[in-house]
Amino acid sequence: MRTNDEPGGQTFTERARRTQIVGCAIELVAEAGYPAASIGKIAERAGVAKSVVLYYFSTKEKLVHTLVMEIFLASVPVMVPAIAAEETASGKLRAYIRSNGEFIHTHRDHALAMLEIWTSYRSATGQRLDEEMAESTARQPPQGDLAALDPTTIFELGQRTGEFRAFPVHHMTTALRQAIDGAVLQSSRDAGFDVPGYCEELVTIFDLATKGEP
Amino acid sequence: MRTNDEPGGQTFTERARRTQIVGCAIELVAEAGYPAASIGKIAERAGVAKSVVLYYFSTKEKLVHTLVMEIFLASVPVMVPAIAAEETASGKLRAYIRSNGEFIHTHRDHALAMLEIWTSYRSATGQRLDEEMAESTARQPPQGDLAALDPTTIFELGQRTGEFRAFPVHHMTTALRQAIDGAVLQSSRDAGFDVPGYCEELVTIFDLATKGEP
Amino acid sequence: MRTNDEPGGQTFTERARRTQIVGCAIELVAEAGYPAASIGKIAERAGVAKSVVLYYFSTKEKLVHTLVMEIFLASVPVMVPAIAAEETASGKLRAYIRSNGEFIHTHRDHALAMLEIWTSYRSATGQRLDEEMAESTARQPPQGDLAALDPTTIFELGQRTGEFRAFPVHHMTTALRQAIDGAVLQSSRDAGFDVPGYCEELVTIFDLATKGEP
Amino acid sequence: MRTNDEPGGQTFTERARRTQIVGCAIELVAEAGYPAASIGKIAERAGVAKSVVLYYFSTKEKLVHTLVMEIFLASVPVMVPAIAAEETASGKLRAYIRSNGEFIHTHRDHALAMLEIWTSYRSATGQRLDEEMAESTARQPPQGDLAALDPTTIFELGQRTGEFRAFPVHHMTTALRQAIDGAVLQSSRDAGFDVPGYCEELVTIFDLATKGEP
DNA sequence: TATGAATGAGCGTTCATTCAT
DNA sequence: CATGAATGAACGCTCATTCAT
Numbered sequence: 001m002r003t004n005d006e007p008g009g010q011t012f013t014e015r016a017r018r019t020q021i022v023g024c025a026i027e028l029v030a031e032a033g034y035p036a037a038s039i040g041k042i043a044e045r046a047g048v049a050k051s052v053v054l055y056y057f058s059t060k061e062k063l064v065h066t067l068v069m070e071i072f073l074a075s076v077p078v079m080v081p082a083i084a085a086e087e088t089a090s091g092k093l094r095a096y097i098r099s100n101g102e103f104i105h106t107h108r109d110h111a112l113a114m115l116e117i118w119t120s121y122r123s124a125t126g127q128r129l130d131e132e133m134a135e136s137t138a139r140q141p142p143q144g145d146l147a148a149l150d151p152t153t154i155f156e157l158g159q160r161t162g163e164f165r166a167f168p169v170h171h172m173t174t175a176l177r178q179a180i181d182g183a184v185l186q187s188s189r190d191a192g193f194d195v196p197g198y199c200e201e202l203v204t205i206f207d208l209a210t211k212g213e214p
Numbered sequence: 215m216r217t218n219d220e221p222g223g224q225t226f227t228e229r230a231r232r233t234q235i236v237g238c239a240i241e242l243v244a245e246a247g248y249p250a251a252s253i254g255k256i257a258e259r260a261g262v263a264k265s266v267v268l269y270y271f272s273t274k275e276k277l278v279h280t281l282v283m284e285i286f287l288a289s290v291p292v293m294v295p296a297i298a299a300e301e302t303a304s305g306k307l308r309a310y311i312r313s314n315g316e317f318i319h320t321h322r323d324h325a326l327a328m329l330e331i332w333t334s335y336r337s338a339t340g341q342r343l344d345e346e347m348a349e350s351t352a353r354q355p356p357q358g359d360l361a362a363l364d365p366t367t368i369f370e371l372g373q374r375t376g377e378f379r380a381f382p383v384h385h386m387t388t389a390l391r392q393a394i395d396g397a398v399l400q401s402s403r404d405a406g407f408d409v410p411g412y413c414e415e416l417v418t419i420f421d422l423a424t425k426g427e428p
Numbered sequence: 429m430r431t432n433d434e435p436g437g438q439t440f441t442e443r444a445r446r447t448q449i450v451g452c453a454i455e456l457v458a459e460a461g462y463p464a465a466s467i468g469k470i471a472e473r474a475g476v477a478k479s480v481v482l483y484y485f486s487t488k489e490k491l492v493h494t495l496v497m498e499i500f501l502a503s504v505p506v507m508v509p510a511i512a513a514e515e516t517a518s519g520k521l522r523a524y525i526r527s528n529g530e531f532i533h534t535h536r537d538h539a540l541a542m543l544e545i546w547t548s549y550r551s552a553t554g555q556r557l558d559e560e561m562a563e564s565t566a567r568q569p570p571q572g573d574l575a576a577l578d579p580t581t582i583f584e585l586g587q588r589t590g591e592f593r594a595f596p597v598h599h600m601t602t603a604l605r606q607a608i609d610g611a612v613l614q615s616s617r618d619a620g621f622d623v624p625g626y627c628e629e630l631v632t633i634f635d636l637a638t639k640g641e642p
Numbered sequence: 643m644r645t646n647d648e649p650g651g652q653t654f655t656e657r658a659r660r661t662q663i664v665g666c667a668i669e670l671v672a673e674a675g676y677p678a679a680s681i682g683k684i685a686e687r688a689g690v691a692k693s694v695v696l697y698y699f700s701t702k703e704k705l706v707h708t709l710v711m712e713i714f715l716a717s718v719p720v721m722v723p724a725i726a727a728e729e730t731a732s733g734k735l736r737a738y739i740r741s742n743g744e745f746i747h748t749h750r751d752h753a754l755a756m757l758e759i760w761t762s763y764r765s766a767t768g769q770r771l772d773e774e775m776a777e778s779t780a781r782q783p784p785q786g787d788l789a790a791l792d793p794t795t796i797f798e799l800g801q802r803t804g805e806f807r808a809f810p811v812h813h814m815t816t817a818l819r820q821a822i823d824g825a826v827l828q829s830s831r832d833a834g835f836d837v838p839g840y841c842e843e844l845v846t847i848f849d850l851a852t853k854g855e856p
Numbered sequence: 857t858a859t860g861a862a863t864g865a866g867c868g869t870t871c872a873t874t875c876a877t
Numbered sequence: 878c879a880t881g882a883a884t885g886a887a888c889g890c891t892c893a894t895t896c897a898t
Contacts (some may be wrong), residue, residue, distance in 0.1 A: 011857090013857075014857085017857095017858095032340065033336055033340070035249050035334065035336065036336070036340070038891075038892060038893080039892075039893065039894090040891085040892075040893090048858085048859090049858070049859050049860070050859090050860095050893090050894095051858075051859055051860075051861095051894090051895090051896095052857090052858060052859070054893080054894070054895090055857080055858065055859085058894095059893085059894085060892095060893065060894090119333035119334060120247075120248075120249065120333065120334045122246075122247045122249065122250060126245075126246050126247070126250065128247075128402075128403070130403065131403065167415060167418070167419075168411070168415055171411070171412050171415040171416075172415070172419070174393075174396040174397075174399075174400055174412065175393040175396055175415070175416060175419055177396070178392040178393050178395060178396035178399070179388075179389040179392050179393055181392060182388040182389055182391070182392035183388075185388075185392070186388060189342075189344070189345070197382070197385070198385050198388065201381060201382055201385040201386070201389070202385075202389060204381070204423070204426070205381075205386070205389060205419075205420075205423040206419075206423075208422045208423045208425075208426050209418070209419040209420075209422045209423050211422075212418075212422060225881070225882095227881075227882070228881080228882085231882085252866075252867065252868080253867080253868065253869090254866080254867075254868090262883075262884090263883065263884050263885070264868090264869095264884095264885090265869090265870090265871090265883075265884060265885075265886095266882080266883060266884075268868080268869065268870085269881095269882075269883070269884095270882095272869090273868085273869085274867095274868065274869090439878090441878075442878085445878090445879095460768065461764055461768070463677050463762065463764065464764070464768070466870075466871060466872080467871075467872065467873090468870085468871075468872090476879080476880090477879070477880050477881070478872090478873095478880090478881095479873090479874090479875095479879075479880055479881075479882090480878090480879060480880070482872080482873070482874090483878080483879065483880085486873095487872085487873085488871095488872065488873090547761035547762060548675075548676075548677065548761065548762045550674075550675050550677065550678060554673075554674050554675070554678065556675075556830075556831070558831065559831065595843060595846070595847075596839070596843055599839070599840050599843040599844075600843070600847070602821075602824040602825075602827075602828055602840065603821040603824055603843070603844060603847055605824070606820040606821050606823060606824035606827070607816075607817040607820050607821055609820060610816040610817055610819070610820035611816075613816075613820070614816055617770075617772070617773070625810070625813070626813050626816065629809060629810055629813040629814070629817070630813075630817060632809070632851070632854070633809075633814070633817060633847075633848075633851040634847075634851075636850045636851045636853075636854050637846070637847040637848075637850045637851050639850075640846075640850060653860070653861095655860075655861070656860080656861085659861085680887075680888060680889080681888080681889065681890085682887075682888075682889090690862075690863090691862065691863050691864070692863095692864090692889090692890095693862075693863060693864075693890090693891090693892090694861080694862060694863075696889080696890065696891085697860095697861070697862070697863095698861095700890090701889085701890085702888095702889065702890090858898100859897100859898085860896105860897100860898090861895100861896085861897090861898105862894105862895085862896085862897105863893105863894085863895080863896105864892100864893100864894095865891105865892090865893100866890105866891085866892085867889105867890080867891075867892095868888105868889100868890095869887105869888080869889095870886105870887085870888075871885100871886090871887085871888095872884105872885105872886100873883105873884085873885095874882100874883085874884080875881105875882085875883085875884105876880100876881095876882090876883105877879100877880085877881090877882105
């Protein structure tokens with residue numbers, strides 16, 4: 001009954017365990033794929049009992065949500081400053097692609113796990129991750145960092161300043177996000193895939209694609 | 215007596231059942247995702263016993279292979295003639311994107327199922343679909359139609375004729391394939407997604423991206 | 429509607445098919461063991477449809493009974509004359525062991541299949557082969573050849589003539605039958621096992637064991 | 643707090659359950675035969691869910707190995723001291739047969755289960771129990787108790803001391819093992835079979851058979 | 857805080873058998 | 878005479894989850 005309750009209602013031990021489990025889960029999902037990443041195997045990798053995982057994350061669904069958040073938060077310090085340092089929309093776009101590529105390159109497991117979850121995860125009711133998130137964030141739209149990490153913002157800026165041609169922003173966003181995910185996909189097939197090189201090509205592609213003919 | 219010696223050694227009943235099961239499987243994979251498309255659920259949807267599915271496709275792996283082949287073959291008459299009708303590389307590229315979009319639009323379930331399998335399927339040994347296919351086609355590389363449906367061919371043609379700038383072909387291929395898959399993804403989230411509109415934008419994007427400044 | 433009904437109510441074709449299926453079944457049981465010898469695999473080996481097997485032998489149980497009878501009948505021409513040619517009980521015993529060994533040697537599949545069925549087969553109600561047979565032959569005790577192939581007869585003869593010492597006949601029978609089955613067992617583990625050599629040793633063993641001290 | 647750190651890292655509950663399951667499995671195999679002893683039926687007999695059996699023995703193969711070990715270990719205290727107490731080879735041989743008979747008599751289910759497994763078990767790859775064991779003990783040959791329980795040792799001793807005549811040891815071993823297994827077989831057919839009486843006859847048989855004429 | 861124990865639903869697969877043709 | 882089609886029960890096994898301690 002020591003007074004070891006930390007702010008946020010979590011003890012030091014609890015935070016450590018959660019971090020450890022999340023780390024192992026990310027590794028396992030990246031290596032074996034989401035469907036093969038059972039709670040039992042995650043626990044085994046973490047060296048704890050299976051029930052411990054469910055003690056901290058009462059449901060597999062909640063564990064996945066935590067994973068996603070963890071991965072997203074890991075990308076913020078890499079991407080947000082890089083984008084913010086640029087002033088022009090095309091500068092921000094280049095920074096977005098390059099810093100995302102850098103994140104994929106330096107955090108391969110994080111990126112692989114995210115893609116696995118993104119493509120394979122379904123809730124008990126059959127919903128995909130984005131559908132679940134869309135529901136929970138319907139009333140509370142993303143702000144701050146989350147907004148900064150949405151290419152939409154950049155494309156809208158560029159169209160406002162006249163740097164970019166008139167294109168449907170959400171379509172360009174889809175194309176860009178998918179193209180970047182391609183880096184993760186190739187990296188998952190071939191650990192030696194040249195992610196920075198691929199992203200440099202993406203910079204060229206979307207530079208040309210957003211500016212259009214003079 | 216005619217039903218028993220059809221070409222391919224398959225009776226009328228057999229072909230009908232196989233078609234029906236494949237159809238139900240495609241629907242279910244498209245709706246619920248690959249991991250949720252168990253043999254039992256496929257059978258239930260088809261209104262037959264689980265063992266009937268395994269009577270026609272002795273293994274789930276074989277069922278998946280059949281699905282993939284079926285979907286691929288459905289795309290051929292839509293895409294191949296459209297691409298072949300164009301002479302220039304940029305014409306072929308536009309036709310590739312537009313006809314692929316048309317296929318996604320008119321064969322939504324096929325496209326969704328293929329994407330699901332592409333991203334979620336793993337063989338018993340953990341191999342992905344493309345890794346399995348890469349193994350089986352190692353000695354017998356694709357020819358004819360299959361080659362025509364690989365954007366690589368188009369990009370190489372364009373670089374030879376000088377229509378396209380010098381870019382790493384495999385990177386451009388990855389970006390294009392991913393961008394097109396984006397149409398499927400969006401369509402799975404929102405059945406009313408404007409696939410042709412999106413693809414028209416892709417036409418512009420890759421037109422600009424492949425030509426570039428001199 | 430040709431008048432091809434043979435005596436016994438079986439057509440030529442029918443007998444041929446039955447022989448063929450029984451032969452394949454014996455081979456398969458010998459090779460893969462009884463539990464692995466499913467009707468489907470037997471049919472496959474015979475090159476007929478699974479239902480054909482059940483058309484001729486309406487039940488797997490009946491097929492097994494036929495197999496056993498077939499194997500037994502195959503042993504008769506090898507063993508019975510050899511035993512009958514001897515006059516003394518110890519002569520008949522030697523002939524029994526040697527001819528049984530010869531049968532095992534020349535009909536390895538038959539012997540292996542019999543042993544597999546003997547040790548592994550259970551009817552739907554859990555009964556073993558001998559228990560089933562004991563039931564069906566309760567009222568109709570074996571005669572003629574069957575009696576000749578039961579070592580009991582030989583042992584009783586030897587005790588009557590004074591050639592053999594006084595031992596409990598059924599115990600000696602059990603020991604002998606088991607010892608001979610050992611040849612099959614060893615042969616199943618090692619195809620090159622020296623069955624005749626082993627049986628020659630059995631001849632010595634049971635010669636000594638039945639005569640006892642002078 | 644004491645239950646959790648027993649020797650072997652097993653809790654009291656775990657050992658109890660394992661013992662219970664192994665006991666039920668031995669009973670069931672003895673009664674219904676190995677093929678009929680499914681995990682589900684073993685669980686049913688133990689009054690637990692099917693998954694509980696797999697919780698303690700992650701694979702049926704492992705359960706079988708445990709069964710075999712359990713049965714073997716149960717025979718050691720009965721047979722080894724009895725054999726060790728004799729000095730001559732023929733004394734050891736008599737003790738071997740009699741103590742084995744005693745074990746079969748007092749541990750009928752154990753003996754039946756062992757014989758069932760011995761004759762019917764096949765691993766996933768089709769290997770029999772002895773073939774599996776031969777593989778695993780190839781580098782680490784059995785010593786001490788295991789060697790004492792192999793009749794080969796006794797026969798070799800007797801030939802060295804001149805008590806036994808010159809016979810091929812492995813053939814005599816096969817015959818003896820098979821003859822003793824006959825006791826189990828008869829006992830399984832008839833619960834009232836006189837195992838000690840049969841073994842006493844075996845003592846006579848192999849006494850005569852190993853000594854022979856000069 | 858942490859865990860061992862237990863469960864039930866579901867998985868892919870095999871199999872003997874039935875039946876209409 | 879022969880078969881293709883279909884079935885239901887059972888199999889070994891995995892998994893997320895519950896619960897008492």
